[in-house]
Amino acid sequence: MSSISGQRIAAIEARRDELQNAMSAPNLPPDQFVQLSKDYAEIEPVAAAAREVRRLRAEIVVLDEMLSDPSPDIREMAAEEMADLQARLPEAERALALRLLPRDAADDRAAMLEIRAGTGGDEAALFAGDLLRMYQRYAEEQGWRLEIISASPSDVGGFKEVVASVAGKGVFAKLKFESGVHRVQRVPATESSGRIHTSAATVAVLPEAEDVDVQIDDRDLRIDVYRSSGPGGQSVNTTDSAVRITHLPTGLVVIQQDEKSQHKNKAKALKVLRTRLYELERSRLADERAGARKSMVGSGDRSERIRTYNFPQGRVTDHRINLTLHRLDEILAGSGLDELVSALIAEDEAERLATLDEIA
Numbered sequence: 001m002s003s004i005s006g007q008r009i010a011a012i013e014a015r016r017d018e019l020q021n022a023m024s025a026p027n028l029p030p031d032q033f034v035q036l037s038k039d040y041a042e043i044e045p046v047a048a049a050a051r052e053v054r055r056l057r058a059e060i061v062v063l064d065e066m067l068s069d070p071s072p073d074i075r076e077m078a079a080e081e082m083a084d085l086q087a088r089l090p091e092a093e094r095a096l097a098l099r100l101l102p103r104d105a106a107d108d109r110a111a112m113l114e115i116r117a118g119t120g121g122d123e124a125a126l127f128a129g130d131l132l133r134m135y136q137r138y139a140e141e142q143g144w145r146l147e148i149i150s151a152s153p154s155d156v157g158g159f160k161e162v163v164a165s166v167a168g169k170g171v172f173a174k175l176k177f178e179s180g181v182h183r184v185q186r187v188p189a190t191e192s193s194g195r196i197h198t199s200a201a202t203v204a205v206l207p208e209a210e211d212v213d214v215q216i217d218d219r220d221l222r223i224d225v226y227r228s229s230g231p232g233g234q235s236v237n238t239t240d241s242a243v244r245i246t247h248l249p250t251g252l253v254v255i256q257q258d259e260k261s262q263h264k265n266k267a268k269a270l271k272v273l274r275t276r277l278y279e280l281e282r283s284r285l286a287d288e289r290a291g292a293r294k295s296m297v298g299s300g301d302r303s304e305r306i307r308t309y310n311f312p313q314g315r316v317t318d319h320r321i322n323l324t325l326h327r328l329d330e331i332l333a334g335s336g337l338d339e340l341v342s343a344l345i346a347e348d349e350a351e352r353l354a355t356l357d358e359i360a
Contacts (some may be wrong), residue, residue, distance in 0.1 A: 004096055006057070009050040016040070016047035028090045047094040056089045094353070101352050106207035106282065107173035112149075112275045113164045113205055118181065121198025127184045127309075128201040130332055135178075136332025144168030149268050150258050163272060165208065177216070177344040179205045179307030187311070196312060200305065208271075209278030212338045213311070215273065222246040223266070228257040245269045252276055277333030307340075321347045 017325065019040040023033060066078035078293035115131050139146040151162040158215055166175065183200045191197065228242040240258035243265040254276070256269035308317045309328060315325040316331050323343050330336030 002094060004050075004053065004100070006054070009054050009096075012043070013047050013054075016043050019043065025156075028254070029093040045143045046096070046099040049092070049099045052090045053089070053096050056085055056092055060085050060089065094347045097353055101349070103256055104176075106175070109209040110165060111175050111347070112208055112216060112272065113146075113175065113178075113206050114161070114203070115159065115163075116202045116204075117154070117159065118200035120184075120197065121183075121289050122154060123188045123197055124157075124189075124199040124201055125156065125158035125160055127158065127182075127199050128160070128162065131182060131183075131201055131203065132162055133161065134163070134332050134334050134337060135164070135175075138337045139166055139168070139334075140335055142168060142171075142174070145172055148258070149272060150256055165271070167208075171283045172205065174341050175205045176207075177341065177348070178203050183305040183308045185308065185310045188258045198201035206275050207282070208278040209274040214274045214277045214281070216247070216270070216277070220248050222248060225262055241265055243269050245273055247273055247277065250277065251279065252280075273312070309310050318344065321346070 017079050019036055022028075022035045023040060028036075060082065063078045067082070068255055071077070100256050107157055113135060114126045115135075117128045136146050145168060146166075147165045148192070149163040149165055152160040154160050176307045181202050183198060185196055187194055188197050190330055223246070225243040225246070228241050235317045241260055241262040242255070243262060243267070244253065244255045244340075246253050252273060254269045254273045256265040256272070259268065260266045306318065309317065309332070310317070311328065313326070314328045315324055315326045316328050318340055321338070321343055323334050325331065325336065327336045327339075327341065329342065
């Protein structure tokens with residue numbers, strides 16, 4: 001990674017000062033002040049990182065001159081300080097480079113978490129339940145709020161499908177790398193011969209849309225209501241409260257029947273629909289910028305996987321970064337998941353830093 005120019009650092013600090021002065025202007029309309037404050041909050045950490053790089057570089061220049069001082073004591077002191085600063089400067093420059101990387105606008109958003117049982121029948125449904133519990137516990141550790149939007153339990157436990165909303169600070173930034181096929185290798189409780197089975201579940205993490213992101217025309221919706229049915233075909237209630245919304249332009253269908261109120265089911269279904277439409281638009285824009293790319297979530301087939309949970313060996317392997325951790329119990333308990341998440345974020349940052357010269 002090449003050094004970031006002093007000219008660019010000066011431009012960053014000048015922009016910070018410009019915003020600070022603009023915020024101090026008299027009779028500033030509230031909406032302008034809010035926007036300026038938002039812009040300032042975004043650039044201040046960048047300016048602070050730039051200021052640290054500039055300070056270290058300036059001190060190195062001074063110390064370099066001191067290395068030619070006639071006094072041996074001064075030269076020795078300058079050499080020691082120079083070694084320290086030269087070790088700290090690359091880290092400061094890397095911190096600034098990370099701040100300068102283009103941010104995913106959705107990183108600070110809440111997320112819609114969708115888990116679906118894939119290949120493996122009952123065992124896949126049980127594994128989908130394991131994944132949900134892992135994310136529930138991880139959310140608790142992060143101080144997030146996880147709310148089940150809809151769930152389709154399987155007859156033997158676990159879930160055929162479950163959709164949850166996760167809200168909190170930096171949710172999408174941390175969970176977005178969980179999208180993909182998760183594979184499990186273990187001996188099912190019903191397997192008398194002790195044979196290891198391989199099953200899979202798909203995980204999709206979508207940034208939640210806000211009302212301003214997606215405008216839905218009522219004329220584009222077909223809304224059907226019908227009676228909910230619970231496990232075993234038993235009626236959950238006696239009213240037509242289940243809601244199925246079809247978005248006619250895209251063909252997207254959302255079904256919601258967990259609530260007893262038709263209005264609550266409709267509101268939840270619209271929230272899920274809005275999030276999926278927002279993701280469609282994000283994907284379209286990403287494809288325009290970077291060319292067509294495969295969807296993060298495949299068909300649920302065993303061969304398409306991002307991560308394997310191997311119970312006999314007590315290990316979890318993330319195939320995208322070739323990282324294996326022998327901490328399966330901790331990861332499934334949520335407490336060990338952050339190590340995987342952090343490694344994935346670090347790898348993504350490293351890949352984007354490699355292209356810094358192109359975006360500088």
